[in-house]
Amino acid sequence: MTVRKGEVKSFDSGTYTATVQVAGSLPVSLTAVPVARNIASGEMVAGRRCAVLFFDETNPKDAVVIAVYT
Amino acid sequence: MRYVSSTLLAAQKEASAVPYVEVKASNRIAGVIRLRWERLYTGSETDAYHAVARPSDGSLLRARVDPSAAKLYYQRTASPDEQSNFAAWSDFGTVSNAGVALSSSGAKVLLAYVTGGNTIKVKDSSDNGATFGSAVTAATLASVAWLACALKSNGDALLVYANATAVYKVRRTSGSWGTPAAWPYSANGITGLALAYAGDFHLAIAGTDTSNNPRLWAAIYGDGFERAADTWSALMELADADSGSNVTFKAPFLSSLDVHRLYFVEKYTGTVAYSRPLWTWFPPSQSFTINAWREPAPLDLSSDYGTAMTGGGSWAWLSTPNGVWRAPFTASTTDLSGDVIEVSLEARRLGGRATVTLRNDDGRYNDLPGGAYSVIRPGGELEVSPGYVTGQGPEVAAPGYRYWIDSIEHTSSGGEATLVLHASDAWALIERWRARRQHTWLAGTKTIAQIIRFVVARAGIELLTAGTSNPANTLKPDFTISPGEDGLRAVRRLLAMVPDLMRMTDIYLYLTEPEDDEASGYDYGTDHPIFHARYASAVLPSNRMQVFGAGVVAQQFDWPDIDNQLDRLSQVFDLNATTQAKAEDRATFALRKETLAVPHGELVSPMSCGQEVNDVVAVTDPLAGLSAVDYRVMGVELRYVRRSRARHSPVYEQRLLLGAV
Numbered sequence: 001m002t003v004r005k006g007e008v009k010s011f012d013s014g015t016y017t018a019t020v021q022v023a024g025s026l027p028v029s030l031t032a033v034p035v036a037r038n039i040a041s042g043e044m045v046a047g048r049r050c051a052v053l054f055f056d057e058t059n060p061k062d063a064v065v066i067a068v069y070t
Numbered sequence: 071m072r073y074v075s076s077t078l079l080a081a082q083k084e085a086s087a088v089p090y091v092e093v094k095a096s097n098r099i100a101g102v103i104r105l106r107w108e109r110l111y112t113g114s115e116t117d118a119y120h121a122v123a124r125p126s127d128g129s130l131l132r133a134r135v136d137p138s139a140a141k142l143y144y145q146r147t148a149s150p151d152e153q154s155n156f157a158a159w160s161d162f163g164t165v166s167n168a169g170v171a172l173s174s175s176g177a178k179v180l181l182a183y184v185t186g187g188n189t190i191k192v193k194d195s196s197d198n199g200a201t202f203g204s205a206v207t208a209a210t211l212a213s214v215a216w217l218a219c220a221l222k223s224n225g226d227a228l229l230v231y232a233n234a235t236a237v238y239k240v241r242r243t244s245g246s247w248g249t250p251a252a253w254p255y256s257a258n259g260i261t262g263l264a265l266a267y268a269g270d271f272h273l274a275i276a277g278t279d280t281s282n283n284p285r286l287w288a289a290i291y292g293d294g295f296e297r298a299a300d301t302w303s304a305l306m307e308l309a310d311a312d313s314g315s316n317v318t319f320k321a322p323f324l325s326s327l328d329v330h331r332l333y334f335v336e337k338y339t340g341t342v343a344y345s346r347p348l349w350t351w352f353p354p355s356q357s358f359t360i361n362a363w364r365e366p367a368p369l370d371l372s373s374d375y376g377t378a379m380t381g382g383g384s385w386a387w388l389s390t391p392n393g394v395w396r397a398p399f400t401a402s403t404t405d406l407s408g409d410v411i412e413v414s415l416e417a418r419r420l421g422g423r424a425t426v427t428l429r430n431d432d433g434r435y436n437d438l439p440g441g442a443y444s445v446i447r448p449g450g451e452l453e454v455s456p457g458y459v460t461g462q463g464p465e466v467a468a469p470g471y472r473y474w475i476d477s478i479e480h481t482s483s484g485g486e487a488t489l490v491l492h493a494s495d496a497w498a499l500i501e502r503w504r505a506r507r508q509h510t511w512l513a514g515t516k517t518i519a520q521i522i523r524f525v526v527a528r529a530g531i532e533l534l535t536a537g538t539s540n541p542a543n544t545l546k547p548d549f550t551i552s553p554g555e556d557g558l559r560a561v562r563r564l565l566a567m568v569p570d571l572m573r574m575t576d577i578y579l580y581l582t583e584p585e586d587d588e589a590s591g592y593d594y595g596t597d598h599p600i601f602h603a604r605y606a607s608a609v610l611p612s613n614r615m616q617v618f619g620a621g622v623v624a625q626q627f628d629w630p631d632i633d634n635q636l637d638r639l640s641q642v643f644d645l646n647a648t649t650q651a652k653a654e655d656r657a658t659f660a661l662r663k664e665t666l667a668v669p670h671g672e673l674v675s676p677m678s679c680g681q682e683v684n685d686v687v688a689v690t691d692p693l694a695g696l697s698a699v700d701y702r703v704m705g706v707e708l709r710y711v712r713r714s715r716a717r718h719s720p721v722y723e724q725r726l727l728l729g730a731v
Contacts (some may be wrong), residue, residue, distance in 0.1 A: 004552060021315075022508050022553060024552075024553030024554050025506075025507040025552075025553040026311075026317055026506075027310070027311030027312060027315045027317035028311060028315065028507045028508050028509075028510075029312050029315070029508065031510075054552075056643055056645065057550075057552065057555075057563070058547075058550065059548045059549065059645050060510050060512075060550040061548050062643075
């Protein structure tokens with residue numbers, strides 16, 4: 001498991017997933033990253049920093065946003 | 071096994087054979103000439119649309135648009151060198167502030183530019199750009215911005231041009247321009263075009279897709295070589311960015327002199343903004359359709375309109391309106407074999423190093439990288455080929471082991487001086503590649519072999535897929551490489567999903583499935599002597615594999631090993647295992663990899679010159695009770711000392727690391 005720092009670019013409250021720009025990736029973001037349900041949707045504001053936990057660093061779908069902060 | 075001649079094969083089995091190790095240094099990276107640019111001209115011309123070409127007489131042709139004066143300027147330097155005046159331009163008349171293009175083939179030259187905002191004019195020269203004929207209208211397009219052209223040896227040509235959102239092409243055949251036609255794709259923006267001819271017309275196109283995501287695409291317009299004439303290939307992404315990322319791509323220039331070399335601008339409008347030309351290439355034998363480019367490297371320059379490249383003969387040339395650079399364009403190889411005092415090298419499945427010690431008693435290497443030894447510098451390529459002196463003279467196995475110089479040491483001791491070269495193999499190049507963005511492949515888009523090809527290509531290495539497993543060629547997993555991750559780690563994670571192993575031969579990496587019934591290719595202990603050896607029966611670190619996939623669980627067991635040491639569990643979590651079959655395959659591959667990774671001993675013998683990692687060899691050693699027992703080679707090490715103080719004779723031996731077949 002690895003934890004990476006990122007920035008929320010957008011949030012879809014329907015699927016509860018986010019587009020996250022992982023720190024170090026200037027041009028491209030990671031899309032459809034699941035967001036922990038204990039994070040209120042109102043907190044998923046574009047531009048806020050976040051922490052992404054990769055259970056399997058190989059698989060972009062096996063990850064979850066576990067924290068959002070400013 | 072690498073190729074070994076019959077005479078070399080006989081020599082390496084004789085105790086009295088005379089060792090020979092060939093060491094050559096060159097200015098290549100896996101077969102591609104390394105260009106080291108030297109700036110010859112720095113001017114004050116405005117950064118704007120420009121072009122360059124080099125016809126067969128060796129002259130350098132440059133064209134630029136002056137946007138404030140709306141003028142086209144042209145320059146022909148008959149014998150370009152460091153003494154040339156690159157500031158002298160000829161006024162070629164009023165033009166639009168739009169693209170300009172140059173292309174040459176032999177002594178023929180084609181110059182294209184825009185007038186009146188919508189008319190694309192072309193002029194031909196048949197005397198290496200010394201004079202041009204009258205301008206001809208090739209096409210018209212409102213608000214045309216970018217141009218590129220490619221000239222064939224018979225005078226036929228392709229002109230591509232674009233306004234803000236669409237690319238068009240028009241062909242000239244037998245002197246007549248045909249009917250223009252738009253490409254079959256859509257884009258929200260075009261920010262640059264490049265064109266080169268190499269059997270087909272190869273394009274690089276910068277712009278934004280219909281979702282406003284910046285893109286740099288490669289494409290082929292067929293001329294009957296790899297692609298049917300007058301048909302477009304799909305657009306192949308070469309670089310991409312997200313809308314809103316503040317990153318865009320601009321002004322590509324493409325050349326196909328020795329290999330395809332591409333220059334383009336990456337522009338960032340955030341803080342701190344930059345507009346940086348980058349350059350990349352791909353391996354010489356790779357098809358344009360493979361689209362696996364080296365990681366683009368930055369040039370020490372800021373420009374919005376990029377750098378145009380041409381070359382031929384002894385020099386490659388790079389041009390902007392206010393700059394000219396040149397780089398030696400010949401493959402230089404220096405044979406160091408006569409100076410070799412000592413060599414140690416190792417080759418492993420995923421890494422290798424070499425240390426070469428050269429005599430320097432007369433100070434011949436004290437002026438590096440000057441003089442005759444200009445190729446000896448960090449990053450230079452070393453080819454080390456073990457061999458023997460046979461009745462045919464010095465012979466080596468071909469091709470040799472490839473390494474790239476990491477560091478250079480001059481030593482002095484006891485009145486003796488040496489030069490020591492420390493070098494690493496292609497895996498070090500791959501490990502030193504760091505992802506500088508998030509690379510993501512969604513399930514169903516690329517096979518594991520294709521993703522590995524992408525990763526190793528970022529280090530300039532070509533992947534070949536001879537004997538590759540079916541899973542490597544068919545599984546298309548969700549996969550990501552995070553920024554900062556190195557290429558070797560990414561390859562390791564990909565290899566964990568398939569049964570294949572990799573090895574480096576010559577300048578290529580091979581992805582091959584090791585069959586457990588593979589026949590041995592060489593015998594030790596019969597006619598090829600063994601100095602000493604040890605053989606081990608090792609247990610597996612893990613003999614029970616559990617794979618947890620997406621709603622499925624699978625297990626594989628090595629029962630003989632479990633009988634010995636009960637179960638040793640290893641668990642794999644992989645959401646790409648979406649079916650029972652995939653989960654079982656993953657467990658099978660994981661157990662197989664455990665088996666292949668266990669060391670079973672080592673064998674020291676006279677050098678067997680063609681031996682490679684992953685070969686299967688048969689060992690006969692009656693003292694240890696072995697008769698034609700097969701092992702798979704996990705590693706090869708070579709030690710050569712021309713003059714051993716202890717033995718007063720050369721040391722020349724090979725150490726094989728043995729593993730399970």
